[in-house]
Amino acid sequence: MSDTPSSRGSEYSALAATPLNVRLQLFADTQLGMGNFLDRVRDLHPAPQQPFLWADRPGGTAERVEPMSLQRLTEIRDAYASWYHQAGVRKGEPVGVYLDDGIDYFLHYLALSSLGAIPALVNGRMNPAIAVEYLARIGAVGAVASPTHLAALQAHGPAPEGTRFQVEHGQLPTTRTAQSPLPAMFPYPHDDADPVMLCHTSGTTGAPKAAIFGHRQFFLGKRSRLIEFPQADENRMLTALPQSHSAGISYLMTATLLGLPTFVMAQHSGAAVREVARSFEPTVVVAFPQTYVELAQLDLDGAGLDSVHTWFNTGDSAHEAHIRTLVAHGSRPTGDGYRRGSRFVDGLGSSEMGMALFRKVSEPESTDYGRCVGTPIDIVEEVVVLDEEGRPLGPGQPGRLGVRTPTVTPGYWNNSAQTVLSSFAGYWMTGDIVYQDHEGRVFHLDRVPDVINTVTGPVYSLPMEEVVLGCPGVADCSIVAVRDPDSEAQVPFAVVRLEPGSGDDSGDLLATLNGALAAKGLARLSGAVVAHDEQDFPVGPTGKVLKRRLRERFATALLDTGEGVDSPKVNAPA
Numbered sequence: 001m002s003d004t005p006s007s008r009g010s011e012y013s014a015l016a017a018t019p020l021n022v023r024l025q026l027f028a029d030t031q032l033g034m035g036n037f038l039d040r041v042r043d044l045h046p047a048p049q050q051p052f053l054w055a056d057r058p059g060g061t062a063e064r065v066e067p068m069s070l071q072r073l074t075e076i077r078d079a080y081a082s083w084y085h086q087a088g089v090r091k092g093e094p095v096g097v098y099l100d101d102g103i104d105y106f107l108h109y110l111a112l113s114s115l116g117a118i119p120a121l122v123n124g125r126m127n128p129a130i131a132v133e134y135l136a137r138i139g140a141v142g143a144v145a146s147p148t149h150l151a152a153l154q155a156h157g158p159a160p161e162g163t164r165f166q167v168e169h170g171q172l173p174t175t176r177t178a179q180s181p182l183p184a185m186f187p188y189p190h191d192d193a194d195p196v197m198l199c200h201t202s203g204t205t206g207a208p209k210a211a212i213f214g215h216r217q218f219f220l221g222k223r224s225r226l227i228e229f230p231q232a233d234e235n236r237m238l239t240a241l242p243q244s245h246s247a248g249i250s251y252l253m254t255a256t257l258l259g260l261p262t263f264v265m266a267q268h269s270g271a272a273v274r275e276v277a278r279s280f281e282p283t284v285v286v287a288f289p290q291t292y293v294e295l296a297q298l299d300l301d302g303a304g305l306d307s308v309h310t311w312f313n314t315g316d317s318a319h320e321a322h323i324r325t326l327v328a329h330g331s332r333p334t335g336d337g338y339r340r341g342s343r344f345v346d347g348l349g350s351s352e353m354g355m356a357l358f359r360k361v362s363e364p365e366s367t368d369y370g371r372c373v374g375t376p377i378d379i380v381e382e383v384v385v386l387d388e389e390g391r392p393l394g395p396g397q398p399g400r401l402g403v404r405t406p407t408v409t410p411g412y413w414n415n416s417a418q419t420v421l422s423s424f425a426g427y428w429m430t431g432d433i434v435y436q437d438h439e440g441r442v443f444h445l446d447r448v449p450d451v452i453n454t455v456t457g458p459v460y461s462l463p464m465e466e467v468v469l470g471c472p473g474v475a476d477c478s479i480v481a482v483r484d485p486d487s488e489a490q491v492p493f494a495v496v497r498l499e500p501g502s503g504d505d506s507g508d509l510l511a512t513l514n515g516a517l518a519a520k521g522l523a524r525l526s527g528a529v530v531a532h533d534e535q536d537f538p539v540g541p542t543g544k545v546l547k548r549r550l551r552e553r554f555a556t557a558l559l560d561t562g563e564g565v566d567s568p569k570v571n572a573p574a
Contacts, residue, residue: 012054012236012261012263012280013261014232014233014234014259014261015047015050016045016047016050016051016052016069016070016232016259016261017052017231017232017233017258017259017260018041018045018232018257018258018259019046022041022044022045022046023226023227023257023258024226024227025044026040026041026044026226026257027223027226027227032219032223033190033192033196033215033216033218033219034113034190034196034197034213034214034215034218034219034249034253035113035114035187035188035190035194035196035215036187036189036190036215037219037253037256037257038070038073038074038077038110038256039074039187041070041256041257041259042070042071042073042074045070045259048069048070048071048074049069049070049071050069050259051067051068051069051072052068052069052070052232052255052256052259052260052261052262053067053068053069053073053103053252053255053256053262053264054066054067054068054261054262054263054264054280055067055068055102055103055264055266056102056103056263056264056265056266056267056276057102057266065263066103068103070256070259073107073110073256075174075175075176076107076110076111076174076175077107077110077111077114078111078114078176078182079111079172079173079174079175079176079180080107080108080110080111080112080172080173080174081111081112081114081115081182081186081187082173082176082180082181082182083172083173083180084111084112084115084117085115085181085182085183086180086181087142087164087165087167088141088164089112089115089117089141089142089164090115090116090117091115091116091117091188092116092117092118092195093117093118093141094117094118094119094120094138094139094140094141094198094413095108095112095117095118095119095120095140095141095142095143095144096120096122096131096135096138096140096142096143096144096145097109097112097119097120097121097122097143097144097145097244098122098124098126098131098135098143098144098145098146098149098150098153099124099144099145099146099149099169099244100124100146100148100149100266101124101242101243101244101265101266101267101268102243102264102265102266103243103252103264103266104169104243105121105243105244105248105249106243106248106249106252106264108121108144108169109121109196109197109249113188113190113196113197114186114187114188115183115186115187115188116188116190116194118195118196118197118198119196119197119198120135120138120140120197120198120200120210120413121197121198121199121200121244121245121249122134122135122200122244123200123242123244123245123541123542124146124149124244124541125242125540125541125542126200126208126541128149128152128153128155128156129156130207130208131149131152131153132153132156132157133207134200134207134208134210135153135160136160137210137414138198138210138413138414139162139414140163141162141163141164142163142164142165142166142167143159143163143165143166143167144167144168144169144172145166145167145168145169146168146169147168147170150166150167150168153166154166190215191215192214192215192216192217193214193215193216193217193410194214194215195212195213195214195215195410195413196213196214196215196218197212197213197218197246197249198210198211198212198213198413199211199213199244199245199246199249199351200351201350201351201352202540202541202542202544209412209415209418210412210413210414210415211246211351211352211409211411211412211413212409212410212411212412212413213246213354213409214409214410217354217406217407217408217409217410218246218250218354218407220354220379220406220407221354221355221377221378221379221405221407222250222253222254222355224378225254225257225258226257226258229254229258229260230260230283230284230309230310231258231260232258232259232260232261234283235260235261235283235284236260236261236262236263236280236281236282236283236284236307237251237255237260237261237262237263237282237283237284237285237286238262238263238265238273238276238277238280238282238284238285238286239251239252239255239262239263239264239265239285239286239287240265240267240268240272240273240285240286240287240288240291241268241286241287241288241314242268242288242541242542242543243264244541245288245315245351245542246351246354246355247286247288247314247315247349247355247356250355251286251312252264263276263280263282268287268288268290268291268543269291269294270291270292270293270294270295270296270297270298271294271298273285273287273291273295274295274298274300274303274304274305277303277304277305277308278302278303278304279304280304281304281307282304282305282307282308283307283308283309283310284308284309284310284311284312285305285308285310285311285312286311286312286314287311287312287313288313288314288315288316288542288543289313289315289316289317289318289319289322289543290539290542290543290544291543292311292313292318292322292323292326293319293322293475293476295322295325295326296321296322296325296326297475297499297500300329305329305330306329306330306331307330307331308329308330308342309330309331309332309333309342309343310342310343310344310345311326311327311342311343311344311345312345312347313344313345313346313347314347314349314355314356315347315349315350315356315542315544316348316544317346317347317348317371317373317444318344318346319465319466319469320369320466320469320470321466321469321470321474322469323344323346323362323369324362324364326342326344327341327342327343327344327362327363327364327366328341328364329341329342330342332363340364341363341364341365342363343361343362343363344361344362344363345359345360345361346359346360346361346362346373346374347359348373348374348432348442348444350430350431351409352408352409352422352428352430353403353405353407353408353409353428353430354405354407354408354409355379355407356377357376357377357379357380357403357405357407358373358374358375358376358377358442359374359375359376359377360372360373360374360375361374368441369466370443370463370466371443371444371445371462371463371466372441372442372443373434373442373443373444374441374442375440375441375442376403376442379405379406379407380403380404380405381404381405381406382403382404382405382427383401383402383403383404383436383440383442384401384402384403384404384427385397385398385399385400385401385402385434385435385436386399386400386402386424386427386429387399387400388400390424390425393435395435395436395437395438396435396436396437397435398433398434398435398445398458398460399433399434399435400429400430400431400432400433400448401429401430401431401432401433401434401442402424402427402428402429402430403427403428403430404426404427404428405428408428409428431447431448431449432444432445432446432447432448433445433446433447433448433451433460444462445460445462445463446460446461446462447547449547449548450480450481450547451481452479452480452481452490452491452492453481453489453490454484454489454490454491454492454523455484455487455489459492459523461478461479461480461492461547463520463522464479464492464494464517464522464523464525465477465478465479467516467517467520467522468494468496468513468516468517470516471512471513471516472502473498473499473502474496474497474498474499475497475498475499475500475502476496476497476537476545477494477495477496477497478494478495478537478545478547478550479492479493479494479495479525480492480493480495480547480550480551480554481493481551482526482527482551482554482555482556482557482558483555483556483558483559484526484558485558485559491525491526491527491558492523492524492525492526493525493526493527493528493529493554493557493558494513494525494527494528494529495528495529495531495536495537495550495554496509496513496528496529496530496531497530497531497537498530508571509528509530509571510525510527510528510571510572510573513525513528526558526572526573527557527558527570527571527572528570528571528572529554529557529568529569529570529571530568530569531568532568535553536553536568537550538550557570557572558570558572
């Protein structure tokens with residue numbers, strides 16, 4: 001992919017852009033939702049044969065990038081749906097999809113939902129043993145997997161009772177013949193409450209849960225993208241989201257409705273994004289925080305990112321240090337031209353929230369940081385901060401975040417008890433500790449399980465991490481609770497990843513970090529280590545740092561000074 005889009009003719013052109021009159025018709029369609037968007041836009045589009053998606057293949061080369069149009073999406077959807085129908089899949093039945101990353105998750109989503117069945121998308125980076133347990137727990141009637149993932153599933157013993165098939169993804173046909181049957185009622189006519197997908201939570205605090213996404217619920221809050229999202233005639237989107245995640249499906253739905261030229265990455269690394277950007281020259285980049293962490297460590301000059309005007313982040317909030325690095329690149333449209341520097345749209349959300357419900361826009365001139373995640377978007381009806389007893393708290397008081405919004409998941413599949421426990425008085429309890437200021441802005445302090453309970457009260461890790469990330473040479477960090485050697489309480493402990501070329505971990509790392517924390521009036525660390533491998537800094541399938549595993553690994557680091565044979569050297573007071 002050495003050519004630029006402008007020199008490659010129409011390959012990345014906007015010929016598939018959905019005209020304004022069609023977008024307005026779709027915007028007014030009250031039945032439009034996650035189960036029927038492909039058919040609705042294809043039936044109205046004047047050029048359904050024009051490609052708008054370019055799909056990278058896992059481990060592939062430039063020659064394996066596959067262009068896709070509305071017409072081609074429909075052909076593959078129907079071929080897959082026919083195969084699933086012949087395999088006995090029926091309305092309301094979950095089917096596991098466990099692949100290497102890329103557009104294939106989206107294709108299976110389209111096929112299974114067109115039957116009224118429920119795709120259960122499993123991140124390809126999920127541990128196979130956990131994936132086996134997860135698919136059994138949700139009652140999947142079958143599984144489609146890449147060769148390596150299929151072998152991993154089968155290596156864990158016979159398929160659970162009730163499983164009708166476990167098949168390699170490549171065995172499914174991508175074109176349908178006249179002899180390939182489809183249900184008499186096809187595509188399935190979704191009602192508002194019909195589930196269209198199961199996506200698992202990150203599993204950072206325990207076993208992954210299967211959040212349900214509904215035809216109407218999942219689409220609410222996204223209809224406005226038909227009018228407000230960067231339009232296809234002037235923009236190109238690069239998505240490095242894991243396509244097994246609801247956010248990945250959501251942004252590909254947006255691209256489909258808009259005919260937005262979109263490159264679908266099969267890898268999420270910062271280096272992979274930089275390489276593709278050289279030729280694709282995106283104006284919009286969509287990713288999770290870990291991709292931005294890696295991008296911020298690279299030389300981005302001449303990397304094709306000068307065309308970027310907007311970075312979209314979802315899931316966990318991004319860190320100030322990484323945002324500031326990225327917004328220094330690109331250019332933003334203004335009323336009379338372009339201004340140097342780009343915008344970073346940060347969105348705090350989760351699978352259960354249905355989308356990012358809080359939004360903050362940062363530019364090179366921004367000063368609104370300090371873990372501010374912005375204000376709720378229009379679809380949110382109410383935001384509350386509650387104490388442990390469920391009483392509302394005032395501005396500046398930390399507590400548990402609750403939201404009331406129609407985008408919230410209908411619940412967890414096969415887990416009604418957990419669904420009930422996740423709400424309080426009509427609010428969905430997100431599992432976050434936050435506070436609001438007098439202007440209604442929300443500041444994210446921690447996840448509930450990650451609060452550090454010290455002898456003097458709770459300490460919140462996220463504001464501390466922001467400060468540590470601002471220290472020279474620090475690429476990433478995670479602050480967790482470990483045992484206090486002087487009491488039965490906990491103390492803060494930092495695990496730090498250094499930037500390439502920053503040297504080793506010699507010197508007084510702890511003093512450097514505590515000096516920066518003291519300058520901001522934050523709690524001091526009782527110890528710190530430099531991470532050297534995956535064990536020291538484990539991440540989950542979506543790139544989130546697994547603080548639960550860090551707490552386990554370093555639980556007694558200050559009691560035994562961390563000098564075990566497989567432990568890094570701990571910086572701690574003498």
